[in-house]
Structures are given as structure tokens and as C-alpha cells.
Amino acid sequence: MKCKKVHKKLIFYLEGDLPEKEAGEVAAHLAQCVDCTAFANDMKRTLGVLQIEKSPEVNPYFYTRLKARMENRETAPKQIIGYPVWKKVLQPALFSVLLLAGVYTGFKIGGMANAEQSAQAYAETELVPFLNEMESEPIETFLME
Amino acid sequence: MSEAEIIDKLREGSEKAFRELVDQYQQLVVNTCFGLLHNTEDAEDVAQDVFIEVFRSVDKFRADAKISTWLYRIAVNRSLNFIRDNKRRKWFQSFDDLVEAKKKSLGELVSGNTENPEFDLENSQRSLLLHEAIDALPENQRVAFTLNKYEDLAYKEIAEVMKLSVSSVESLIHRAKKNLQKKLYYCYKKKCI
Known part of the structure; x- marks a missing residue:
């Protein structure tokens, strides 16, 4: 039997599902092939995990929790009508609209504040009066005082 | 109490019969859910849902069927639904939540027998590999x-x-x-x- 054929039958061999003749052939191959034996051992260990996991410990508080849950369900107020619809459809839609509105407002504000224009306006309205004192306080007024 | 008696009493709403049913079949249900979900907490949560469904729909139970077959069927359906819902939820879950869940499942696997940590680690890796292959x-x-x-x-x-x-x-x-x-x-x- 060749390695490839053995690989295809290995899990069935390990599980004891193969007919006697085929199982014998696989066993004979494993006895002389190191590579296939290594794979067989590896698979045996991995499948062995199933046996370890088989019976998880029984939780002693299982019934108490179950009863508490049943009582909670009975006393819990009924959900708001249409709540899943609100949560699944309207909520994302509302967030999308808000996001789009935010982006739109951002563009609008950004468009208004042109860098060149705003710098010029700032210089005219805020800086010029201080630099050009003559404009704010003519010489006549100064001499009169 | 025999199976028929449990069912009859359950139909009358007997709490004692319900307790008996849970005691008798708790491991069967949790084990089946665990086999499909690979997580003890989730398996117990789904198992609780199974018993609640049994309690509420006991009138639908056919007298000629076995309780265990009925319980297996509900446990399998509930577990598969849980997996489907979880898959859908993952789309909306943040990356942090996913990492946290992965850590939790790894932690649950590793925290077994601490006397031989190397053996434990190998077993947990094999367990993860097997679960992924089964899933x-x-x-x-x-x-x-x-x-x-x-x-x-x-x-x-x-x-x-x-x-x-x-x-x-x-x-x-x-x-x-x-x-x-x-x-x-x-x-x-x-x-x-």
C-alpha cells in the first residue's frame, strides 16, 4: 500500500472502521513507514482531545440559573413595539444622515474660509488701523490737543 | 419518575417534574450544545433556552417519541441558530471584542490541568485545531x-x-x-x- 492511499484511510483505521484485510494492510505499511506513523500518531493525539472534552463538568447552579432566567422572562416588561426595526434599520440610517450632514457642513465652512481672502480681510480689518495710526488719529486732531 | 410521567406532570405545569427533567437530561443537553459551540458558557446558555422551550412547548411533544430524541433535536437547532446569530453579530462587533473573545476561549482551553502546562498547551492547540476543522x-x-x-x-x-x-x-x-x-x-x- 502506498503512502497516499494510507493517508486517505488513516482516520478510518484509527477509528476502527476498516475491514480486517484493509486494516492489516495499513498496519503493515505503518510498521515500515516513519512518515506515515508520525502523521498517524499526530492525528491520534488530536482526535484524542474529543475524549477529554466529551463530558464537561455539570454546573451545580444550572437549575437555579435556569429558574431565575425563566422568572426574569416572565416579569420583564415587553419590548418596545418595533424596537428591532429601530435598532437594525432606523438607527444606522440616522447615523448615516448625521455623518453626511457633518461632512456637508464641513465642506461649506471650509469653502467659505478661503485662505487668501481671509488673510487679506484680517490684515484690513484688524492690523491696518494699528499700523497706520494716521488713519485712526489725524495730525490735526493731535496738534489741536 | 418515568418519561411518560414526567411529560404528563410537565403538561400540568409541575415544577417538580421540570426539576427532574433538568436533572436527568442536563448533561445530555449541555454536552450536545458544547459539541457544536465549543464553549462552556455558551453551551450552558443555549441549554437553558432548550429547557425553557421544552417547558413551554411540552404540549407539542408526541407521546410515542423519546424525550432524549426531542431534546437532542431542540439542542441541535438552538445551537445552530446561536452560531448563525453569532456570525451575523460578528459583522457589527468591534475588533477589540473579537480579540477579547478569542483570548477568553484560549484562556478557557489553557486553564485546565496546571500540573503539566506544556501538555496543557499542546492539548489546547490540538483542541483549537480540531474545533476549527469541525466548524x-x-x-x-x-x-x-x-x-x-x-x-x-x-x-x-x-x-x-x-x-x-x-x-x-x-x-x-x-x-x-x-x-x-x-x-x-x-x-x-x-x-x-
Whole structure:
């Protein structure tokens, strides 16, 4: 039997599902092939995990929790009508609209504040009066005082 | 109390009968859910849902059927629904939540026998690998394989639970094993462990 054929039958061999003749052939191959034996051992260990996991410990508080849950369900107020619809459809839609509105407002504000224009306006309205004192306080007024 | 008595009393709303049912079948239900979910907390949560459903729909139970078959069926359906819902939820889950969940499942696997940590670590890695391989199986194959391996159910019983013929179950388990073998061989070649 060749390695490839053995690989295809290995899990069935390990599980004891193969007919006697085929199982014998696989066993004979494993006895002389190191590579296939290594794979067989590896698979045996991995499948062995199933046996370890088989019976998880029984939780002693299982019934108490179950009863508490049943009582909670009975006393819990009924959900708001249409709540899943609100949560699944309207909520994302509302967030999308808000996001789009935010982006739109951002563009609008950004468009208004042109860098060149705003710098010029700032210089005219805020800086010029201080630099050009003559404009704010003519010489006549100064001499009169 | 016999099965018939439990059902009769349950129909009358007896709490004692419900307690008896839970005591008798708790392990069966939790074990079946665990086989499909691979997480103790989730398995217990789903198992609780199973018993609640049983309590509420006991009138639908056919007298000629076995309680265990009915419980297996509900446990399998509930677990599969849980997996589907979880998949959908993952789309909306943040990356942090996903990392946290992965850590939690790893922690649960590693925190076993602390006397031999190396052995524990190897076992947890093998366990993860096996769970991934089982989860990658088509749904029918996964259910048949899990019932056969975790609950040691015979093909005939699995056929009753899954409402299939025995030969279909045989074929499902055969294909499941073949698929698992493929995955395990691929991992062995890539030296996953």
C-alpha cells in the first residue's frame, strides 16, 4: 500500500472502521513507514482531545440559573413595539444622515474660509488701523490737543 | 419518575417534574450544545433556552417519541441558530471584542490541568485545531459527527434526531471524517502544532 492511499484511510483505521484485510494492510505499511506513523500518531493525539472534552463538568447552579432566567422572562416588561426595526434599520440610517450632514457642513465652512481672502480681510480689518495710526488719529486732531 | 410521567406532570405545569427533567437530561443537553459551540458558557446558555422551550412547548411533544430524541433535536437547532446569530453579530462587533473573545476561549482551553502546562498547551492547540476543522464542515456533517463523537449516539439514533435515513447518516459521518482527515493532514504538513 502506498503512502497516499494510507493517508486517505488513516482516520478510518484509527477509528476502527476498516475491514480486517484493509486494516492489516495499513498496519503493515505503518510498521515500515516513519512518515506515515508520525502523521498517524499526530492525528491520534488530536482526535484524542474529543475524549477529554466529551463530558464537561455539570454546573451545580444550572437549575437555579435556569429558574431565575425563566422568572426574569416572565416579569420583564415587553419590548418596545418595533424596537428591532429601530435598532437594525432606523438607527444606522440616522447615523448615516448625521455623518453626511457633518461632512456637508464641513465642506461649506471650509469653502467659505478661503485662505487668501481671509488673510487679506484680517490684515484690513484688524492690523491696518494699528499700523497706520494716521488713519485712526489725524495730525490735526493731535496738534489741536 | 418515568418519561411518560414526567411529560404528563410537565403538561400540568409541575415544577417538580421540570426539576427532574433538568436533572436527568442536563448533561445530555449541555454536552450536545458544547459539541457544536465549543464553549462552556455558551453551551450552558443555549441549554437553558432548550429547557425553557421544552417547558413551554411540552404540549407539542408526541407521546410515542423519546424525550432524549426531542431534546437532542431542540439542542441541535438552538445551537445552530446561536452560531448563525453569532456570525451575523460578528459583522457589527468591534475588533477589540473579537480579540477579547478569542483570548477568553484560549484562556478557557489553557486553564485546565496546571500540573503539566506544556501538555496543557499542546492539548489546547490540538483542541483549537480540531474545533476549527469541525466548524469548517458542512452543517449536516457537523451535526452527525458531533452527535456520534460527543454523545456516542448510534447511527440509528442520529437518524431519528436528524430525521434522515441510517444510510444518509452513515454517508454524512464518512464524509465528515474524510474532510477532517484532509484538514488535519494539511495542518500536519504545515506544522501548525
